[in-house]
Amino acid sequence: MLQRKFDQVVKKYFPNAMDAKDTSIHYLGKMQNDHKIDVSKVLMATSVCSDDINVPSTTFFNVLFGPFIMGGLGGLPFVGQTGMTAFAHHIPDDGSAFIFYGPHIGITLEGDLGKMYRPRQEHAGNSCGALMLALSRFQEGGYTPVLNENDYQQMKLEESLIPFRQDIIDSDNPQKAITEATYEVIDQKIHEYIKTCKDEFNVEKIALLGGIVINTEYGLDDYFDARNFEIIDVQNL
Template sequence: MLQRKFDKIVKAHFPNAMDAKDTSIHYLGKMQIDHKINVSKVLMATSVCSDDINVPSTTFFNVLFGPFIMGGLGGLPFAGQTGMTAFAHHIPDEGSAFIFYGPHIGITLEGDLGKMYRPRQEQTGNSCGALMLALSRFQDGGYKPVLNDDDYQQMKLEESLLPYREQILEGDNSAKAITEATYEIIDQKIHDHLKSCKDEFHVEKVALLGGIIINTDYGLDDYFDARNFEVIDVKSL
């Protein structure tokens, strides 16, 4: 019953979103059937937020090797070119690579974006916490992040989002807008790192699935709003 209610609420904001488990089945099928990828020899990498709530979001984790973790706060691939190179070197012989990436956002039964009920907590909390913190800081017109060793990832996340600040604050829903902007940043960085590290890959195919993870209540399925699925011949980049 609650899952059906969430389905309506999620799709009011993200019409193309799919149950996360169904997402896994759908795209694993596409990899196998449409692209002839042997999923028993696929190493998965993720560039999603380090938030613990994202671990059970899809069943890719139960099928594929890995994950090799590239993402940090907000889902940005903080592992960088070194991480992409290491991932390339870990792929099984005659296997393939799969990168699952994107930010996440919570939603409540009341339709509030950027909030969710976490396991065994009676009050809502932020999701994504790092993005909602950035959003609250951006509302101060004089605020600018200052990179420092003690909070490097958060400051770098905010610095990356600064060019989007105006459109985030002027959007119909700023929590959704900052999540959308973060997706664009992650997507660009993943493609840039792939291109710069293409010679490190000794496989024919790298599959990418990017989008937005939508967190619902504890114990219920999350959703995924896919924005990009492609299978790349890295040598052609």
């Protein structure tokens, strides 16, 4: 019953979102049946936020090798070209690559975006915490980028979102807007790194699934709003 109520709340903001477990089954099936990818020889990489709440979001983890962790705060692939190269070198012989990527956002049963109830906590907290921190700073009148090498990932996350700042703070739903903008940044970087590291991949196909992870509540399934599913032919990059 509670899952059904969450389904209605999630679909209000993300009408195309699917239960995370159903997402895994759906796209594993597409890879295997539509694109003839042997899922027993697929190494998975993730570029999702390092937040612990994202670990159980999909059952890809139970089927594929990996994951190779690319994402840091906000889900940006902070491993860069060196990390993409390492991932390419770890793929099974005659196997394929799969990269699952995107930011995450919490939602409460009351419909509050950017919030969620975490395990054994009575009060709702931020999700994604890094993005909500960036949003609060963006909304300050005299915002300037944080120059703190001891907080490198947050600094680079905010720097990458500055081009979207005005659109975010002018949005009717800035929590959703900053999440959408972060997806665009991650998507662009993943494609850029694949292209620059293409010669490192000894595979025919790289499968990508990008979108937004929607965190619900402890004990309930999360959701995933897919934005991009593609099979890259490495030879034609």
